[in-house]
Amino acid sequence: MVWFLQAAAAPALMALAAGAAISALAIRLCAAPVETAASAAAVLVGTDEHELDADDPGNLGGPHLRSARMVRHGAALSADLVALSTAGAAVGLLLGVPVLAAEGIITVLLALGVAMLAAAAAAVVPHRGRPGLERAALQLGGIIPAVLGGAAAVAAAALWIPSRYKDLRFEDVGLENFTDPAITGGTPTPRTELEPMIEQALTDMGQWVSQTDESQYASAFLDVLTLYSVTPNVVVAIALGLGVLSALALAQLLGGAGHRFGGSVLRAARTSRTGGALGITAGLGSTALLAAGGIALLVLVTAVLNVLAAGVPSLALALLAHAGLGALIVAAACAGPLLAPVLADRPEAAVGLRNAAAAAATGPRGVMLLSGLLTALAALGPVVSALQLAPRAATIWEDRSLHALTPSALPLLGGIALGVLTVLLVTSAVLDGARRLGANAVVETRASLLEGRGRAELGELAEMVRRAAAPALVVAVLAPIVAGFGLGPAALPGLMIGVALTAAGLGLWMIGAASTLENAAAVIGSGRYGGRGSWGHSGALGGAVLTGTLRAAIGAVALPLLLTTSLVSALAVSAVVGLSTDGTSHFLRWGVAALAIIVALTCWVIAATAPEVDLEDGEAELSTPLFARADDAPADTLAAMDWEVGDEDVERTPARARGKRRRGAADDDGRAPEDAKD
Incomplete structure (x- = not known):
């Protein structure tokens, strides 16, 4: 193309x-x-x-x-x-x-x-x-x-x-004339006529910058002058x-x-x-x-x-x-x-x-x-x-x-x-x-x-x-x-x-x-x-x-x-x-x-509003295997639990388990672990 x-x-x-x-x-x-x-x-x-x-x-x-x-x-x-x-x-x-x-x-x-x-x-x-x-x-x-x-x-x-900027092939793309009103005032002018004037203006660029404002035409004029300097x-x-x-x-x-x-x-x-x-x-x-x-x-x-x-x-x-x-x-x-x-x-x-x-x-x-x-x-x-x-x-x-x-x-x-x-x-x-x-x-x-x-x-x-x-x-x-x-x-x-x-x-x-x-x-x-x-x-x-x-x-x-x-x-x-x-x-x-x-x-x-899968707890035979891991077995009933703990059992309890029991006791009565121990 x-x-x-x-x-x-x-x-x-x-x-x-x-x-x-x-x-x-x-x-x-x-x-x-x-x-x-x-x-x-x-x-x-x-x-x-x-x-x-x-x-x-x-x-x-x-x-x-x-x-x-x-x-x-x-x-x-x-x-x-x-x-x-x-x-x-x-x-x-x-x-x-x-x-x-x-x-x-x-x-x-x-x-x-x-x-x-x-x-x-x-x-x-x-x-x-x-x-x-x-x-x-x-x-x-x-x-x-x-x-x-x-x-x-x-x-x-x-x-x-x-x-040199003026050596670019403007004629090949139909840009052989200046048509910008900021440069020519609205009359198309060949580039060969204005390029010597632009090169002369480049010798005192600071003067042109100080004499122009930020209006549209002034900016376009300064842009054309600057392009010929690159x-x-x-x-x-x-x-x-x-x-x-x-x-x-x-x-x-x-x-x-x-x-x-x-x-x-x-x-x-x-x-x-x-x-x-x-x-x-x-x-x-x-x-x-x-x-x-x-x-x-x-x-x-x-x-x-x-x-x-x-x-x-x-x-x-x-x-x-x-x-x-x-x-x-x-x-x-x-x-x-x-x-x-x-x-x-x-x-x-x-x-x-x-x-x-x-x-x-x-x-x-x-x-x-x-x-x-x-x-x-x-x-x-x-x-x-x-x-x-x-x-x-x-x-x-x-x-x-x-x-x-x-x-x-x-x-x-x-x-x-x-x-x-x-x-x-x-x-x-x-x-x-x-x-x-x-x-x-x-x-x-x-x-x-x-x-x-x-x-x-x-x-x-x-x-x-x-x-x-x-x-x-x-x-x-x-x-x-x-x-x-x-x-x-x-x-x-x-x-x-x-x-x-x-x-x-x-x-x-x-x-x-x-x-x-x-x-x-x-x-x-x-x-x-x-x-x-x-x-x-x-x-x-x-x-x-x-x-x-x-x-x-x-x-x-x-x-x-x-x-x-x-x-x-x-x-x-x-x-x-x-x-x-x-x-x-x-x-x-x-x-x-x-x-x-x-x-x-x-x-x-x-x-x-598209339909989506139901992730709520539903029928036991479906929800349990779909939404729980295989090793998540239900806890023993209260009647089967042994609430009596002997001293010898406490001594054999690992430190991590003892820490859990102490934290649990502190949570139950609202006191710090040290207070619960005392």
């Missing part, structure tokens, strides 16, 4: 990317409850309650778990890659052409081509090392193509793109390099969370001996720091790009999109680690290879999320431009809700709050569906084991998944409509920022946490820290299922969610601005927002 349509391909690519993002979001929303149900059946019932491996034929949840993993690593991953690559191309083309001319197209094609070459190189680079070096070989199998691809992209951009090949090459370096750094950060014998995993495994809750706390605490490091990388990249762009917002956002394409190169180069868990996590694989491949996809998935975050933030460009170019509204409050983009503007702040709310609502809907399906899977698996059936049938799975995914998908798609028509067009940038940062931060956190707790459970299951059947193992298994659910509901959904919100907002901004400036009644606009809220509430009610 880029090759044949060139600059005109941007709108079509935006629509294609939005459709791909919505499809990827739908797949992830449907896969999350299924993955929870499969983990609950295979791990909570099969492994924790019956001490069966997930691959054991007697574990009735094993087939469902393998199917869920197949969807996660197959269809869902493919949908994410399609959405990410098309979104990066669309945003890069839409923002790059106005400021970099034909070289904006070249940069996009260069990044996509190098990403394909990096993936091809990953197919031939060996990923299996000698015994004891499997993890290092697997990491190098992704790092080597990423470094080579990133270096090739940086070198090609530095050598191909002109070093070195295009240098800034583009550095932007691509920053994307590659930040992606490699994030891959290493999150890779440590997935290292089966790393510090975070062993800390969570050791702490699980004191209880599952504390083990989960250890895992969440260490991975929260990693998520903070990922967001810090974003802050660093934006700070450097702002300096490279010399303060020009349009160029800074274009460079942000190029940094996202650089991170995409690293994601493509990490094809081996992305699929290693699928190929190596099977019983016949060597132990060293299974340990190395466990959670090897954690780092690359974080890289994909970083690339999507950079692309989503760059999509602010067309939204902000549409708001700045919009005509003035009829009333002051309508005009402020259209043009006010300052930090003190309530529409912008309301959009940020709505973005955070959107992420929380989507998460709540997915987790509620996961709870329903997980409970149903546990009860069905227990009943199948008690009755001696060969498999656990989850007949209502499809209907429950549809009901669970509907409200989350509707909320994500309709959030830009509610923001634009309900709060005002100026709320759209705030919505995009709120969704992108919240989803990315929580997504990185949950991706790392799930990897840490899953490997902690595997470490204990291998014989350390109590081994199988211990308190620590039981707690770690519960933590693995919990964080796995959070990863499926937040970590995996984060990428398509932030892409969907950003792309739908960019596509809808023209309609929102048009209805706000053409005299349409504001009551009609509010009615559109109200209708969107009603549709979302209707879907929410449909999901909330």
Whole structure:
């Protein structure tokens, strides 16, 4: 599409990317409850309650778990890659052409081509090392193509793109004339006539800055002058390099969370001996720091790009999109680690290879999320431009809700709050569906084991998944409509920022946490820290299922969610601005927002009224075996208890039992243990 349509391909690519993002979001929303149900059946019932491996034929949840993993690593991953690559191309083309001319197209094609070459190189680079070096070989199998691809992209951009701004090929994309009223007063003027005057004005830039204000035309005039002072090949090459370096750094950060014998995993495994809750706390605490490091990388990249762009917002956002394409190169180069868990996590694989491949996809998935975050933030460009170019509204409050983009503007702040709310609502809907399906899977698996059936049938799975995914998908798609028509067009940038940062931060956190707790459970299951059947193992298994659910509901959904919100907002901004400036009644606009809220509430009610398994205490012959462990025998009757305790029995009572009796006596008469003894 880029090759044949060139600059005109941007709108079509935006629509294609939005459709791909919505499809990827739908797949992830449907896969999350299924993955929870499969983990609950295979791990909570099969492994924790019956001490069966997930691959054991007697574990009735094993087939469902393998199917869920197949969807996660197959269809869902493919949908994410399609959405990410098309979104990066669309945003890069839409923002790059106005400021970099034909070289904006070249940069996009260069990044996509190098990403394909990096993936091809990953197919031939060996990923299996000698015994004891499997993890290092697997990491190098992704790092080597990423470094080579990133270096090739940086070198090609530095050598191909002109070093002087006026040498860019403006004629090839129809930009041979200045048409901005801030420069020409409304009369199209050839660039060759004004470029000498611009170069002369650059010699005394401080004078122009002091003589202009912050109005729209003055800012556009200063931006044009500043663009002619940058070195295009240098800034583009550095932007691509920053994307590659930040992606490699994030891959290493999150890779440590997935290292089966790393510090975070062993800390969570050791702490699980004191209880599952504390083990989960250890895992969440260490991975929260990693998520903070990922967001810090974003802050660093934006700070450097702002300096490279010399303060020009349009160029800074274009460079942000190029940094996202650089991170995409690293994601493509990490094809081996992305699929290693699928190929190596099977019983016949060597132990060293299974340990190395466990959670090897954690780092690359974080890289994909970083690339999507950079692309989503760059999509602010067309939204902000549409708001700045919009005509003035009829009333002051309508005009402020259209043009006010300052930090003190309530529409912008309301959009940020709505973005955070959107992420929380989507998460709540997915987790509620996961709870329903997980409970149903546990009860069905227990009943199948008690009755001696060969498999656990989850007949209502499809209907429950549809009901669970509907409200989350509707909320994500309709959030830009509610923001634009309900709060005002100026709320759209705030919505995009709120969704992108919240989803990315929580997504990185949950991706790392799930990897840490899953490997902690595997470490204990291998014989350390109590081994199988211990308190620590039981707690770690519960933590693995919990964080796995959070990863499926937040970590995996984060990428398509932030892409969907950003792309739908960019596509809808023209309609929102048009209805706000053409005299349409504001009551009609509010009615559109109200209708969107009603549709979302209707879907929410449909999901909330879905049937779920009965977990109340019912008939004794059913509730006792389904909701109690086998060793929970009823206590003896009062008549059979011997209340006489001799002195010799007290002396032989272990200290732990004596402590319990003393605490019980203190509780009965309200005195401290020492008082009770006296």
